[in-house]
Amino acid sequence: MQFVEPPASGRALPGDVAQAARTIVRTAVLALVDAGTAARVRIQWDCDGRNLLVEIRDDGAGTLDAHDDAVRPIAERVAALDGQLRVESTPSWGSLIAITIPLDPPAASNAIDGQQDLTQRERDVLRLVLTGAGNQEIAKTLEISVNTAKYHVANLLKKFGARSRTELAVLSR
Template sequence: MSHRLEVVSLLDGRRGRLRLDDRAARCALPGEVAHAARAIVGSAVLAFVESEQTRRVRIQWDCDGLNLLVEIRDDGRGELSTRDEALRPIAERVRGLEGELSIASTAGWGSTLSIRLPLDPPAQPDGLDLAELSAREREVLNLITLGASNRRIADDLGISGSTAKFHVSNLLRKAGARNRAELAALAR
């Protein structure tokens, strides 16, 4: 099933063509994956159309039974790379779902962004056993749940910034959390 849409870039009013190849329609997507995929594709299309030379963007969705496969291709300058600031939020979201992202660019021919998202959401850590934490780690964890930065943790507890960072790192490792927000959620 293919869809053709005429789009007007919100950035500068240029008209272009967007072609959506929706092969994944036959695959049931978990809500978390579908929501993330829509956000990722929207952000990627905006990153692609920022180039004044981009006239067309092709989005292809497919499903191999285990993964949602998304390929986004443009006919722009071919200068995008994985280090591009515009792609940073996309890369973070893909990593958060334990997916993979790659980009291939050819100068003057455009760029292709390939994304693989597992259909099964990442396993959630079991939680945090407060009994296994030292008194200091419990104090640091409490401040993290309040949204404190390493600097604030250090100031509140009278320790150095590097010691605060060390405690936060240990807590992340012990909890199996990927970031402070996940750690705070596990602590509640």
């Protein structure tokens, strides 16, 4: 695995963006390695002043597609951060996953439609869901059990009539 050093000068990454990006990269690398055809994975982080730019390349079979089940959790998390995901594959040459994440994602509004019916804890959970946090991350941040985090997320999905976290994020904004 080759890690490319970030530039010494430039804007520091906000902690929440860096944490989300690390999770996304970890998920992507595991997806590429689990396919069993990649011998090398290259991860590059860069910044254009407004966005964190992440490229993950492998030398695998080059069959990865943006609609693959392995890419779906990555796409959902990137979408929750108002980012963009691009997947390019060349058979026998490998795949590229290019991710763009805004350094300043829009702040979650306190005036979310339907939020007047939410408890304070549900509001806290919703804010974390909007950043793409999973149940374990929500539980750790709010110092609650994972089962309690799942319970609150399920209640939010029900209250907003959403079928997924991504749909919840879109409906709540």
